[in-house]
Amino acid sequence: MNDTSADLTLYDVAVVGGGPVGLATAVALAQAEIRVALIASRKPYPDNRTTALLSGSVDFLQRIGVWERCEDKATALRTMRLVDDTRRLIRAPEVRFNSEEIGLDTFGYNIENRELLIALEARAAECPTLTRIDDDAEAIDVTELNVTIRTRQGGVVAARLVVGADGRQSICRDAAGIEVKRRELDQAAMTFNVTHARPHHNVSTEFHTPNGPCVFVPLPGNRSSVVWVASPAEAKRLMALSDEQLSDAAERAMHSILGRVSVGPGRHVFPLAIEQPRQFAKNRIVLAGEAAHVLPPIGAQGLNLGLRDASDIADLVIDTMTRGEDPGNPLALAQFDSRRRNDIASRTMAIDLANRSLLSDFLPMQAARATGLHLLNAIRPLRRIAMREGLAPTWRRLS
Amino acid sequence: MTTQTETSHAASPSVDPDEVAKFSKLSAEWWDPHGKMAPLHKINPLRLAFIRDAVCRKFDRSARSLNCLSGLRMLDIGCGAGLLCEPFARLGAQVIGVDPSESNIAAAKLHAERSHLSIDYRCTTLEQMDARERFDIVLAMEVVEHVTDVGAFLDRCAAIMKPSGLMVVSTLNRTWKSFALAIVGAEYVLRWLPRGTHQWEKFVTPEELTRHLERNKLGITEQAGVVYSPFADRWSTSSDMDVNYMVVAESLE
Ligand SMILES: Cc1cc2nc3c(=O)[nH]c(=O)nc-3n(C[C@H](O)[C@H](O)[C@H](O)COP(=O)(O)OP(=O)(O)OC[C@H]3O[C@@H](n4cnc5c(N)ncnc54)[C@H](O)[C@@H]3O)c2cc1C
Numbered sequence: 158m159n160d161t162s163a164d165l166t167l168y169d170v171a172v173v174g175g176g177p178v179g180l181a182t183a184v185a186l187a188q189a190e191i192r193v194a195l196i197a198s199r200k201p202y203p204d205n206r207t208t209a210l211l212s213g214s215v216d217f218l219q220r221i222g223v224w225e226r227c228e229d230k231a232t233a234l235r236t237m238r239l240v241d242d243t244r245r246l247i248r249a250p251e252v253r254f255n256s257e258e259i260g261l262d263t264f265g266y267n268i269e270n271r272e273l274l275i276a277l278e279a280r281a282a283e284c285p286t287l288t289r290i291d292d293d294a295e296a297i298d299v300t301e302l303n304v305t306i307r308t309r310q311g312g313v314v315a316a317r318l319v320v321g322a323d324g325r326q327s328i329c330r331d332a333a334g335i336e337v338k339r340r341e342l343d344q345a346a347m348t349f350n351v352t353h354a355r356p357h358h359n360v361s362t363e364f365h366t367p368n369g370p371c372v373f374v375p376l377p378g379n380r381s382s383v384v385w386v387a388s389p390a391e392a393k394r395l396m397a398l399s400d401e402q403l404s405d406a407a408e409r410a411m412h413s414i415l416g417r418v419s420v421g422p423g424r425h426v427f428p429l430a431i432e433q434p435r436q437f438a439k440n441r442i443v444l445a446g447e448a449a450h451v452l453p454p455i456g457a458q459g460l461n462l463g464l465r466d467a468s469d470i471a472d473l474v475i476d477t478m479t480r481g482e483d484p485g486n487p488l489a490l491a492q493f494d495s496r497r498r499n500d501i502a503s504r505t506m507a508i509d510l511a512n513r514s515l516l517s518d519f520l521p522m523q524a525a526r527a528t529g530l531h532l533l534n535a536i537r538p539l540r541r542i543a544m545r546e547g548l549a550p551t552w553r554r555l556s
Numbered sequence: 557m558t559t560q561t562e563t564s565h566a567a568s569p570s571v572d573p574d575e576v577a578k579f580s581k582l583s584a585e586w587w588d589p590h591g592k593m594a595p596l597h598k599i600n601p602l603r604l605a606f607i608r609d610a611v612c613r614k615f616d617r618s619a620r621s622l623n624c625l626s627g628l629r630m631l632d633i634g635c636g637a638g639l640l641c642e643p644f645a646r647l648g649a650q651v652i653g654v655d656p657s658e659s660n661i662a663a664a665k666l667h668a669e670r671s672h673l674s675i676d677y678r679c680t681t682l683e684q685m686d687a688r689e690r691f692d693i694v695l696a697m698e699v700v701e702h703v704t705d706v707g708a709f710l711d712r713c714a715a716i717m718k719p720s721g722l723m724v725v726s727t728l729n730r731t732w733k734s735f736a737l738a739i740v741g742a743e744y745v746l747r748w749l750p751r752g753t754h755q756w757e758k759f760v761t762p763e764e765l766t767r768h769l770e771r772n773k774l775g776i777t778e779q780a781g782v783v784y785s786p787f788a789d790r791w792s793t794s795s796d797m798d799v800n801y802m803v804v805a806e807s808l809e
Contacts, residue, residue: 167672190622302670479620480604481643483671487589488597 168194169484170474171306171316173294173329175199177208177270178446178463179322180277184221185471187284191478194314195281196290196306202271204425206348207382209234209361209374210273211265214464227276231266232375235359240412242364267361267374267382270460290314294323297332299440303485304332318485319442320470322463325432327448333439342429344369345392346454347385349424350376351407354416357381364410371410381415383407384454392426429453433505438494441485443470450501458504469496586637586660587667596639599791602782603697603802604643606793607724610778610804611693614722625649631691631716633682634699638664638675645673649693652676654685682712691716694723697802700765701727701758707768714772719807723774726782726802730759733798762797769805778804 172183175197183195210218210231218224237254256264281287292308297319306314321329330337357375364371369386376382385407387395395403400420408418432451437444446463473493474484482489589597612619615628626648632641635653637660645651645668653675655661661679668675678685694717696709703709710725717723728734735756766776780793782800 189620475620477601478622478646479624480601480608481625481645481647482601482604483642488601 166194166315167303168192168288168314168316169478170194170318170320171196171304171314172320172322173197173297173306174321174323174327174446174448176322176324176446177273177277177460178467179320180274180281181218181221181223181464182320182322182445182467182470183287184223184277184280184284185217185467186474187281187287188221189471189475189478190286191474193284193287194290194316195287196292196294196308196314198293198309199291202274204270204348205350205382205421205423206270206425207267207350207374207376208270208273208460209265209267210464211461212261212263214461215266217464217468221280223273223276223280226279227268227272228266230272230276230377231268232377233263233359234265234267234361234375235263236361237264238360238362240362240364242366242410263359264361267376269376269382294328297329297442299332299442302483304441316485317441317483318474320445321442321448322445322467324447325451327444329442330434330444330448333436333442333444335434335436335439335442335444338433338435340431342431342453343388344386344429344453345389346427346429347387347392347395347424348383348427349403349407350380350382350421351404351418352378352380352421353418354379355414357415362411362414364412366410373411373415379415380421385410386429386453389428396424396426427454431505433502436494437497437501438490441490443490443493445470449497450505452505462501462504465500466497469493586639586663593639598789599782600639600643602791602793603640603726606780606802607640607644607693607695608647610724611722614806615692622646623648628692629690630693630695631689632695632697633713634696634702635664635677636660638668638677640695640697641675641677642668642671642673645675650676652678652691654678654680654682656681682709682716685716687715689716690718690721692718692721694721697724697726699727700725700760701755706760706764707771710765710768711772714769714774719809721806723769723805724802725765725805726800727765728759729798729801730756730761731798734759737799762801762803765803770808773808774805775808776803777806 169192170186171194172179172186173196175195179195179197183193187193215224235256239252254264256262281289290308290312292310292312294306295309296307298305298307303315303317304319306316306319308314319329321327321333323329351373356379357373359375361372361374369388371383371385373381373383385392385395395406398406403424404419407420411418430451431453434444434449437449445466447459449466450459450462452459452462470493473489473496477484477486477489585591586593608624609619611617611628612624617624624647625644628649630644630649630651632644632651632653635641635655638653641651641653641664653664655664655677656679658679661677664675664677668677694713696713700706700709713723762776762779769776779797780802781795781797782791782802783794783796784791
């Protein structure tokens with residue numbers, strides 16, 4: 158390279174945030190020998206969230222050499238089962254989707270975020286052009302030709318492009334001057350993991366309760382992760398229960414289909430909100446992951462969408478840089494913004510609709526689209542019910 | 557970037573003084589992707605990829621490498637403010653950019669310095685360059701339609717190119733379609749370049765180009781038309797060479 162920079166290293170890209178999306182983006186870029194600074198302080202993973210990775214995400218993780226490191230920690234999802242427990246949906250008390258029906262071996266894999274992060278960290282450590290800066294970004298200054306980041310401990314990093322993967326309270330987003338539309342949902346998601354007496358047979362089950370969906374997603378062995386969406390008051394009540402009481406409550410919610418349930422250590426509550434930034438890229442900063450979209454944890458979209466951000470950003474940066482262009486140039490940023498816009502907007506709308514309609518048909522929809530097949534027949538009755546529920550206007554209002 | 561009024565420029569048989577003055581006015585706007593040169597910024601990725609791919613084929617490099625042009629000496633004739641020079645320097649080429657306009661060169665130098673790139677910019681013409689210099693790659697992008705004697709100009713290009721080298725020429729074809737589009741459509745409607753930067757009668761047909769190149773024992777090994785779709789606001793390569801086109805020339809021996 159003909160760089161004559163003297164005072165400080167100018168990276169091609171600086172990634173801020175060491176969550177799954179930031180790490181995946183940094184690895185995907187570094188794998189193409191792009192000089193990446195990953196600004197992320199090392200801290201233990203704070204919660205016990207799990208992620209249902211859909212097939213596109215697994216392909217991407219395979220391409221960046223991460224999947225082989227965590228495959229054995231992941232559980233295949235072969236059947237998705239929706240059970241209505243609201244007594245409001247007359248026509249379809251239970252719907253099952255099998256992955257074989259649409260020619261897939263699985264819909265995806267469920268994995269604990271912690272395990273995914275361990276694999277990502279290990280892969281990141283072996284990329285020669287990836288420099289890990291074990292610190293937090295504190296101030297970000299965008300100039301015409303690059304971005305300067307000052308870290309908490311006083312370090313300075315300059316890069317031509319910044320990937321803001323710094324989560325919900327993204328300071329990168331603020332630095333780019335991007336506003337966020339935020340809508341609080343009067344719901345909270347509680348997460349915990351359980352052991353159950355009977356095997357799950359790779360079936361993920363969503364019970365739709367009047368409060369919101371309660372989802373059991375298979376983990377290795379006779380274990381499942383639980384995401385229980387409820388009113389904030391109900392979530393508070395559940396949080397206060399003893400392990401034994403919560404085990405009983407969970408078993409009741411799932412009608413004892415997996416036998417006796419006992420909750421494992423650790424539970425967390427996430428207030429639900431929908432957040433949409435007005436742009437996804439501006440002023441040499443592109444947003445990824447929760448900085449670019451916050452969705453209710455329904456239909457396993459959040460991190461899958463985040464990994465698509467990572468994959469798209471990497472592809473675009475590689476294309477730009479193999480032409481010798483500045484990866485943060487305004488035209489590249491505009492291209493990125495338009496490429497992510499449709500995907501994120503449609504997914505946000507769909508999730509919002511699903512959340513309101515209590516019909517998470519989007520996970521199989523997603524899988525079907527990936528193989529070019531359609532589940533229209535299976536889904537049409539659900540759609541009709543959704544419409545009968547009078548939820549179509551929701552969709553229109555959002556579009 | 558400051559705009560300077562053109563006070564002097566290298567005198568040379570192939571450079572038309574009026575042409576030079578017109579481009580100099582633009583130099584400050586060169587690097588603004590939303591400014592007057594917006595179309596050039598839009599078309600640039602296409603040109604960069606075309607040239608990179610041709611060079612990688614010729615010199616047996618991988619086009620996916622960030623260093624694919626390393627060690628190659630490249631001359632960009634009529635480099636303007638360095639829209640091609642900078643990317644190719646990043647890809648590892650040793651780039652020499654020449655332009656007869658002082659303000660273009662000034663703008664180019666300033667930008668390269670701020671981008672931490674070392675590029676040898678010279679305010680000169682092809683004719684005034686040391687006749688012993690040799691290059692692996694010679695670029696004449698959108699210049700032949702501005703020179704007074706296309707034949708003499710291409711003779712010089714061929715002479716300065718190493719026998720093992722490669723030349724890329726892009727220009728506007730002299731057809732009725734280009735007359736309508738480049739003059740009426742492109743310049744006024746698509747704002748390809750500000751009014752008056754091109755004169756249709758100076759456009760060069762592929763046949764003329766071929767003839768001049770063959771005289772220098774060079775043959776065209778690749779060619780592509782460059783077309784604009786107004787609805788998508790996008791440039792793409794095409795087999796239609798009636799308006800914009802690019803060719804790659806190499807030694808026939
Ligand atoms: C209850 C629940 C269940 C979910 N289930 C699923 C699911 O099944 N499937 C799915 O796909 N998605 C799911 N999601 C969504 C998914 O968890 C998120 O999309 C994903 O974790 C977001 O990853 P991220 O890397 O963008 O953000 P985060 O994981 O929030 O990472 C951001 C990182 O940036 C760091 N950071 C912040 N500021 C700075 C700074 N200034 N400098 C340096 N670092 C900084 C933080 O420390 C953190 O490490 C769920 C979400 C919830 C709440």
